[in-house]
Amino acid sequence: MPFTKYANLDFDQIKTSIKDYLRANSDFTDFDFDGSNFSVLIDTLAYNTYITAFNSNMIVNESFLDSATLRENVVSLARNIGYVPRSRTAAKAQVSFDIIRPVGNSSVSVTLQRGLVCTGNVNNTGYIFSIPENITKTFIEASNGNFVASFNSIEIYEGTFLTNTFNYDGSLDQKFILKNAFIDTSTINVYIKKEDEDGLGIEYSVADNIVNVGSTSRIYLLQEVQDEQYQLLFGDGLIGKKLGTGTNDDGNLITANYIVTAGKEGNGVRNFAFSGRLESSDGSILNVGNVDITTVQESQNGSEIESIDSIKYFAPKIYSAQSRAVTARDYEAIIKNIYPDTDTVSVVGGEELDPPEYGTVSISIKPKNGTFVSDFNKSRILSQLKQYSISGINQKIVDLKILYVEMDSSVYYDSAKISTSESLKTRVIDSLTTYSNSIDLNAFGGRFKYSKVQQVIDNTDSAITSNISRIRIRRDLRALINQFGQYELCFGNKFYVKSDGYNIKSTGFNISTESDTVYLTDTPNENKKTGVISIVKPISNESVRVVVKSAGTIDYIKGEILLNTVNITSTDKPNNIIEIQAFPDSNDIIGLKDLYLNFSISKSSINMVKDVIASGDEISGVVFSRDYYTSSYLNGNLIRQ
Numbered sequence: 001m002p003f004t005k006y007a008n009l010d011f012d013q014i015k016t017s018i019k020d021y022l023r024a025n026s027d028f029t030d031f032d033f034d035g036s037n038f039s040v041l042i043d044t045l046a047y048n049t050y051i052t053a054f055n056s057n058m059i060v061n062e063s064f065l066d067s068a069t070l071r072e073n074v075v076s077l078a079r080n081i082g083y084v085p086r087s088r089t090a091a092k093a094q095v096s097f098d099i100i101r102p103v104g105n106s107s108v109s110v111t112l113q114r115g116l117v118c119t120g121n122v123n124n125t126g127y128i129f130s131i132p133e134n135i136t137k138t139f140i141e142a143s144n145g146n147f148v149a150s151f152n153s154i155e156i157y158e159g160t161f162l163t164n165t166f167n168y169d170g171s172l173d174q175k176f177i178l179k180n181a182f183i184d185t186s187t188i189n190v191y192i193k194k195e196d197e198d199g200l201g202i203e204y205s206v207a208d209n210i211v212n213v214g215s216t217s218r219i220y221l222l223q224e225v226q227d228e229q230y231q232l233l234f235g236d237g238l239i240g241k242k243l244g245t246g247t248n249d250d251g252n253l254i255t256a257n258y259i260v261t262a263g264k265e266g267n268g269v270r271n272f273a274f275s276g277r278l279e280s281s282d283g284s285i286l287n288v289g290n291v292d293i294t295t296v297q298e299s300q301n302g303s304e305i306e307s308i309d310s311i312k313y314f315a316p317k318i319y320s321a322q323s324r325a326v327t328a329r330d331y332e333a334i335i336k337n338i339y340p341d342t343d344t345v346s347v348v349g350g351e352e353l354d355p356p357e358y359g360t361v362s363i364s365i366k367p368k369n370g371t372f373v374s375d376f377n378k379s380r381i382l383s384q385l386k387q388y389s390i391s392g393i394n395q396k397i398v399d400l401k402i403l404y405v406e407m408d409s410s411v412y413y414d415s416a417k418i419s420t421s422e423s424l425k426t427r428v429i430d431s432l433t434t435y436s437n438s439i440d441l442n443a444f445g446g447r448f449k450y451s452k453v454q455q456v457i458d459n460t461d462s463a464i465t466s467n468i469s470r471i472r473i474r475r476d477l478r479a480l481i482n483q484f485g486q487y488e489l490c491f492g493n494k495f496y497v498k499s500d501g502y503n504i505k506s507t508g509f510n511i512s513t514e515s516d517t518v519y520l521t522d523t524p525n526e527n528k529k530t531g532v533i534s535i536v537k538p539i540s541n542e543s544v545r546v547v548v549k550s551a552g553t554i555d556y557i558k559g560e561i562l563l564n565t566v567n568i569t570s571t572d573k574p575n576n577i578i579e580i581q582a583f584p585d586s587n588d589i590i591g592l593k594d595l596y597l598n599f600s601i602s603k604s605s606i607n608m609v610k611d612v613i614a615s616g617d618e619i620s621g622v623v624f625s626r627d628y629y630t631s632s633y634l635n636g637n638l639i640r641q
Contacts, residue, residue, distance in 0.1 A: 014053075015046040065312055074308050075224050082209065083315035085224055087185040089340050090157040090259055091266035091302030093120075093129065094376075096294045099278060101139050101147040102287070107280035110149045111136045114257065115161035117154075117276040118293060120269035127266050129156040129299075130259055132187045153296050157187055158266030159259040167195075168234075168243045168252040176232040180260050182305075183230055187259040190220055190232065192243060194251035202250050207240070216241050218250070228305060232256065261302065269299040297376065303340045303368070325388040325395075331363060338384045339377065343368045346444040346594050361395045364444070364594050372399055402476065403491060403595045405441075405448045406581070407432075407604040409457065409469035410630040412611040417463035421608040424461060428606055431460045436599040446597030450587035465611045468630045471587045474603070477578040479509065479568040486566075487552075491559035492592040494585040497528045498635060504533065504554065504561070505640040507579040508572035511535065514547050517572065519639045520563075520580060522554050529557050535566075538638055581640050 019042065061067040065077040075085055095118065099110050112135045120127055137149040159182075166176045178188075185206075193201025207219040219240050221233040232254070235241050245252050274291035306314075317333035325331050331347040343366045350360035365373050365381075373381075378397045385395055411428055418424050435456045440447050450471065457467045475489045497503055506520040516537050521544070524531040533552035536544040552563040561580065571578050591597030609630065612618040 011046055011050045014049050015042060018042050018045055065315065068312075069308070071228070071308055072226055074311050078311050078315040079223055081315060081319040083311070083318050084208075084222060085311050086303075086306040086337065086340050087224075087230070088182050088261055088263045088305045089301060089303040090159045090184040090187065090261035091264070091269070091299040092158070092297075093156050093269060093272070093299040094153045094296035095156060095272055096150070096152045096154070096296055097274065097291050099137070099149045099151070099286070099288055099291065101149070105280065105286070107139065107282055107284075107286070109136055109138045109281045110286055111279045111281075112151060112154075113277040113279055115277070117156050118272040118274050120272045120299070122266075122268045122270075122299075125265070127158050127262065127269060127299075128160055129158055129269075129272065130161040131156055132161065132189055132257060132259060156272075157184065157259050157261065158269070158299055158302060159184065159187075159261030161257065161259055164256045164258075166232075166254040166256075168254060170244065170252075176234075176254060176256075177225060178230045178232070178256060178258065180258075181228045182260050182263070184259050184261045185222060185230060187257075188222070188230075189257045191255045191257075192218075192250045193253050193255075194245060195253050197251065200255055201253070204234075210239050213239055215239075263304045264302045266302045267300050270295055297374070300370075300374075301339075301341045301377065306340075324390065325385060326390060330388075331361070334385070334388050335363070335365065335381065339365070339373075339381050341367045341377075344444060344596075346596070348594050352593075359394060361393060362594065363395060363397045364400055364596070365397065366400055366444075366596055371402065373397065398594075399478070401490070401595050402598050403493075403589070403591050404474040404476075404598050404600045404603065405589050406472050406474060406600050407453070407469050407606075408472065408636075409467055409605070410607045410609045411457060411467045412465045412609050412614075413461075413463045414465055414614040415610050416615055418461070421610070424463060425606055425608050428457055428460050428464075429601060431456050432599075432604070432606075433601050436601055441597055441599045444591060444596050445593050446591045448589035448597060448599060465614045468632055470632065470634070471584060471589065472581050473584050473589060474579055474581040474600070477563075477580055479571055479576045479578055481571075481576050482512075482567065482569055484565050484567050487561075487563040489561045489563075489580060490592070490595070491561075491582060491584075492595050493559045493589055495554075495556040495559055496583040496585045497524050497531075497556050499524060499528070501531070502635060502638055503531075503556075503583060505581050505636075505638070507577075507640050509568055509578050510570045511547075512567040512569055518547050519544075520551070520578075521638070524556070530555055533561060533563060541638070544638060579640055583635075 062070060062073045065074065068074045068077060078085065101107065112131065114132055114134050115130050116128060117131055118129050120129060131154070135151065135154060137151055139147040139149045142148045162180060164178055168174065188206065190204045191200040191202065192204055193199065202218060204218045204220050206222055207213055213219055215238055217235065217240050219235065223231050223233065225231045234243050241250065243249065243252055272293045272295060274293055278286040278288060280286045314333050314336060317329055318337060320329070325334055332345045335345050336342045346364040348362045350357035350362065367373055381397060382395055389395065411425070413421065413424055432453070435453065436442065440449060454467060454469060457469070458464055473491055473493060475491060477487055477489060495503060501523040502521050503524070504520060504522040508517040508519055510517060514537070518535050518537050520533060521536050522531045522533055531554045532550055533554055534546055535548035535551045537547050538544050550564070551566065552561065554561050559582070573579060589597065
């Protein structure tokens with residue numbers, strides 16, 4: 001008998017195995033003739049075996065978290081290690097408005113009812129904004145004699161407010177499923193009451209785990225089930241308070257309020273129109289006419305439901321963290337869980353800082369939308385981190401430090417192989433853009449590899465004969481306008497130094513002691529390891545006037561710039577930004593642990609140059625070296641354009 005290879009799952013391999021088995025049995029003939037009836041039966045057996053083997057293999061794969069492909073199975077496997085996938089997150093905005101008490105109304109307070117508050121639109125699409133709970137404010141007499149209730153910086157959620165009710169029948173297999181997709185689970189409020197009671201009842205809070213949960217704890221658990229819906233789980237009298245109609249029970253009528261949202265599509269709404277329902281303290285509806293709304297914070301941080309890949313990545317990390325933040329991986333997993341808009345996180349211990357800050361953890365977050373985390377979100381993240389923190393450890397969130405890599409490239413091409421140079425330039429830019437999204441870049445501690453970038457350009461089209469590319473690095477300084485301040489910029493890479501200076505270039509800005517626009521530049525010391533930063537005013541393309549001779553220092557070896565106290569009144573670039581560039585000593589750029597490396601294609605310069613030799617226009621090379629030659633060491637203009 002031939003040895004049967006049970007690992008062969010390919011149709012042809014299975015068919016061969018069947019033939020080998022029959023070949024060893026003399027009772028069967030004509031099976032190896034494709035035109036025979038026996039051959040048809042072999043094909044049928046092989047096909048059936050193939051389908052069975054495939055299904056069996058898929059079933060086995062769906063039994064493990066790292067190989068499962070169906071969302072329901074991934075969610076179920078993650079549930080086994082206590083991980084609840086993040087739901088959709090409603091975009092949140094902050095608005096303020098005043099309610100003036102109508103003449104003749106004596107109400108002492110006004111309540112903004114939960115549900116619809118206002119509407120707004122972005123990209124020609126309208127969105128509804130709601131609140132999950134009532135907000136009550138007291139009328140206060142203003143200086144003009146009016147009574148005003150101020151709703152200041154209230155948080156509104158993009159989405160529609162819905163309510164589900166359930167009646168607990170006492171059975172163990174009863175399920176309480178919220179029959180709506182796209183729920184923001186952070187907006188769920190659950191209340192329990194008896195049927196003969198008025199009001200919503202007693203509020204139950206969601207529990208992330210069963211630690212410190214007793215038999216009388218008014219909690220519920222939440223888990224994702226089929227079709228991205230969510231199920232409420234209540235206690236059994238041992239872990240969590242049991243529902244029921246007994247004397248000591250809270251009741252059997254369950255009310256669940258929540259918001260169904262459009263997720264990230266609701267981001268970016270700035271203008272709002274009031275549509276809320278106001279109720280006086282006497283229970284009557286308050287009609288106040290038009291309400292002027294002031295936008296404190298546009299809608300942001302809306303996100304989609306957690307993807308399958310994200311669940312596979314973060315579920316084991318949350319499990320290993322065990323609800324405490326100790327290692328950098330713990331912080332990465334926990335912050336991603338409490339702030340879904342997180343793209344990537346860098347965590348640096350205080351002992352690694354210069355100078356050291358022992359007992360401190362420095363956290364830098366790259367959000368999915370934008371560059372910086374707002375002060376409001378910083379406070380919220382730090383507040384939620386406290387429940388995971390170890391005593392004696394202080395966390396601080398620092399603004400994202402981005403190290404931009406820019407390219408000034410001359411791309412030589414054979415004109416005989418293309419129709420237009422512009423179309424070829426577009427293809428080069430597209431190739432570089434694709435590479436800029438690779439795993440090497442756009443990450444903390446990322447690497448820019450010069451040789452790979454050159455290959456990307458050369459391999460774009462056969463018409464490209466070569467490229468000469470110069471690399472520069474850039475940091476953006478966010479100035480404190482009309483304030484005296486000191487600044488430190490770390491590039492994390494050794495600078496290239498020319499003896500005559502002007503290695504550092506910046507965009508324009510204004511200072512309190514000078515009316516004209518000024519710029520930053522450098523003058524190396526004799527050792528070429530350090531230098532002096534000066535503030536200058538260009539007079540011509542080749543000369544400058546020194547405004548402040550010693551405005552700071554530069555360390556060419558460490559790649560650090562320190563600016564002395566200066567009062568910056570305005571900047572040429574928007575958002576109070578001063579772009580500061582340098583030339584690296586090595587064309588391979590490394591981002592430090594707390595430096596987010598970004599290959600900036602938009603700020604790069606791609607110049608198409610006709611290769612006159614390859615095109616056949618010039619043979620000797622004289623014209624090429626005279627008119628088409630590109631220097632690899634050109635320092636460029638005195639200032640950054």
